[in-house]
Amino acid sequence: MWRWEPSDIARLRSGLDPTGGPARVGAIPRGRGRSYGDAAHCSGGLAIATDSLSGIELNTASGLVTAEAGVTLKALLDRCVPEGWILPVVPGTQHVSVGGAIASDVHGKNHGTAGAFGAYVRALGLLTSDGELVELTPDTPGGLFDATVGGMGLTGVIAWAQIQLMPTKGALLSVDTDRVDSLDETLAVLSGPGGPHRVAWLDLLGSTPVRGIVTRAQPLPADADSSASPTRAARAVIPPGWPGWPLRTTTARAFNALRYRLAPRSERNHPMGFGAHMFPLDALVAWPRLYGSSGFRQYQFVVPTGAESTLERVITHLRAVRVPPFLAILKDMGEPSRGPLSFPMRGWTLALDLPRSATGVDVALDQCDELVAAAGGRVYLSKDDRLRSETVAAMYPRLSEWRAVRDAADPSGLWRSNLAVRTGLVD
Numbered sequence: 001m002w003r004w005e006p007s008d009i010a011r012l013r014s015g016l017d018p019t020g021g022p023a024r025v026g027a028i029p030r031g032r033g034r035s036y037g038d039a040a041h042c043s044g045g046l047a048i049a050t051d052s053l054s055g056i057e058l059n060t061a062s063g064l065v066t067a068e069a070g071v072t073l074k075a076l077l078d079r080c081v082p083e084g085w086i087l088p089v090v091p092g093t094q095h096v097s098v099g100g101a102i103a104s105d106v107h108g109k110n111h112g113t114a115g116a117f118g119a120y121v122r123a124l125g126l127l128t129s130d131g132e133l134v135e136l137t138p139d140t141p142g143g144l145f146d147a148t149v150g151g152m153g154l155t156g157v158i159a160w161a162q163i164q165l166m167p168t169k170g171a172l173l174s175v176d177t178d179r180v181d182s183l184d185e186t187l188a189v190l191s192g193p194g195g196p197h198r199v200a201w202l203d204l205l206g207s208t209p210v211r212g213i214v215t216r217a218q219p220l221p222a223d224a225d226s227s228a229s230p231t232r233a234a235r236a237v238i239p240p241g242w243p244g245w246p247l248r249t250t251t252a253r254a255f256n257a258l259r260y261r262l263a264p265r266s267e268r269n270h271p272m273g274f275g276a277h278m279f280p281l282d283a284l285v286a287w288p289r290l291y292g293s294s295g296f297r298q299y300q301f302v303v304p305t306g307a308e309s310t311l312e313r314v315i316t317h318l319r320a321v322r323v324p325p326f327l328a329i330l331k332d333m334g335e336p337s338r339g340p341l342s343f344p345m346r347g348w349t350l351a352l353d354l355p356r357s358a359t360g361v362d363v364a365l366d367q368c369d370e371l372v373a374a375a376g377g378r379v380y381l382s383k384d385d386r387l388r389s390e391t392v393a394a395m396y397p398r399l400s401e402w403r404a405v406r407d408a409a410d411p412s413g414l415w416r417s418n419l420a421v422r423t424g425l426v427d
Contacts, residue, residue: 034095036298037385038418039104039152045416048157050099055160058083063165064122069099069158076163077230077275085165086230086274089117092329094231094279099158104382105150105342107349109197109217109278112334116344118149119337125159129414133159138338147405150342152381154415154425155406171230171274173197173217177267179260183210183312187348190214190332197277202328203256204315204352205249212330213263217277228271232279237286244292244357252326291355296326297386299365300351302333302343303377310375311350314368318352323364327353340398340405341425343380351383362386381419389424399425 040047053068056079063085067076074094076087091106100106105118123137126148136145148155176194180186186200195218202212281287288296303310311330318325329351336345354361369391372379378395379387393399406426413426420426 034093036383037381038422039382039384041418042416043418050097050157053099053159058085060084063167064162065165066160066162067098068160069097071098072096073098073101074231080165081168081171081230081274084167084169086168086171087163088114088120088166090278091117092279092281094275094282098161098163099153102149102158102161103151103153105337105339105344106382107333107344109199109331111344112198112332113196115334116150116337116342118339118342120164121149122162122164124148124161126155127157127159129156129410129412142408143401143405144409146338147340147402147409150337150339151402151406152341152419152425153417154420155409156415168219169221170219170228172220172228173272173274173277174220175215175217175267175270175272175277177264177270178214179211179263179265180214181208181211183308183315186210186212186214186330187308190216190330194218198332200330201259202330203260204319204325204328205253205256206260209312209315209319211260212328213260215277217272219274220271228273229275230273232275232282234285235283238284238289239286240289242289242292244290244294244355247290247292247326247355249324249326252324292357294355294357296356297354297361297365298351298383299354299368300349300380300383301368301372301377302345302347302349302380303372303375304345304347306347307375307377308348310371310377311348313371314350317367317371318354318364321360321364323354323358323361325352325354327351340402341381341396343378343382345378347377349380351380381423384419384423387423389422392423392425 050070053070055068056071057066058080060083065076065080072094073087073090073096077094080086089108091108096106101117102121102124105116107116123135125133126136127133136148138145144155174195178189180189190198190200194216197217200212200214202210204210331349333344333347333349336342365386369379373391373394416426
């Protein structure tokens with residue numbers, strides 16, 4: 001098992017970024033500034049950067065990898081796939097850190113069969129508010145492990161984790177593709193036969209309410225293409241100061257229409273590299289700059305099986321108030337995670353990229369929150385910067401359970417973030 005010495009704890013503390021007073025500490029890794037919302041911000045306090053925590057140890061016989069919190073999933077994949085092991089779950093970007101992946105309990109395109117990231121964490125090291133580094137496992141009494149997985153970095157600083165990988169023959173996938181012309185057809189294809197990595201790209205800006213492209217992918221039994229990569233290489237960089245005016249509703253509508261028409265009506269067994277399929281946006285460095293200085297909001301929610309009509313209500317509402325989703329991604333989800341604050345539940349999750357400059361976007365999303373909560377669903381905290389505390393309480397029924405564990409682990413209230421204060425996760 002990974003062991004830290006006192007010098008390692010000092011190394012972690014050296015990552016403190018003095019952006020304010022010393023009273024409070026934000027516990028989610030600052031990384032490279034890739035947070036969608038304010039989960040990594042701590043106004044009037046300190047933020048901890050874990051970039052220097054980059055150690056990796058792989059047991060090539062068992063597939064157990066121990067990685068420090070600042071290791072990115074890209075670094076893990078590049079290190080482990082050539083040895084015959086791969087991460088069972090990856091989100092839509094390879095640049096997430098191990099600490100961040102656990103704090104958000106990230107999910108991927110295969111959640112329906114594989115669950116979330118935390119299901120494969122066998123142990124982790126947590127720096128508590130009293131300065132001690134404790135080792136936690138899923139069997140540790142008291143619930144602190146479960147409160148940490150998906151706990152938004154508010155139980156302490158994740159220093160390292162031991163993760164169980166799965167065997168792989170290479171980085172090549174077999175991808176099935178279908179064009180769909182309605183939400184009902186999209187749901188049917190996502191529920192049908194095919195590989196476990198399932199996702200639908202939706203065009204919500206066309207003349208019809210919903211059309212899109214559904215893909216299902218599965219690993220090939222052997223990597224016949226040695227050039228297939230488990231990660232995604234950068235192809236272009238959006239420079240600082242990029243103006244937002246080129247990306248507007250008319251251009252997004254035209255791009256979506258072109259993408260839809262160029263996709264095959266039905267294609268089977270198309271070979272594609274793991275990285276290219278899993279991390280498409282990582283080919284464009286700093287792609288959020290496309291939205292200009294005003295930026296964008298990503299709104300991701302999940303509703304339980306049986307509440308599919310809520311997906312249509314949200315889409316219809318945004319269309320009615322003319323708040324345009326430039327990007328929309330729909331996936332199915334499987335069983336919920338153990339963590340009280342973990343996002344996934346069995347059902348459907350829809351992620352929408354909305355220009356922050358759109359008139360009435362915040363009011364529209366408040367109204368969408370009501371639809372989601374009424375359906376028994378929830379909004380993804382990791383991508384949020386606007387939810388109200390009463391809404392969070394309605395969406396996360398195990399919140400009081402999480403608070404009890406968190407308050408016992410941090411009675412002084414050291415660990416916090418702007419997200420935690422705004423949503424009432426902490427006092």
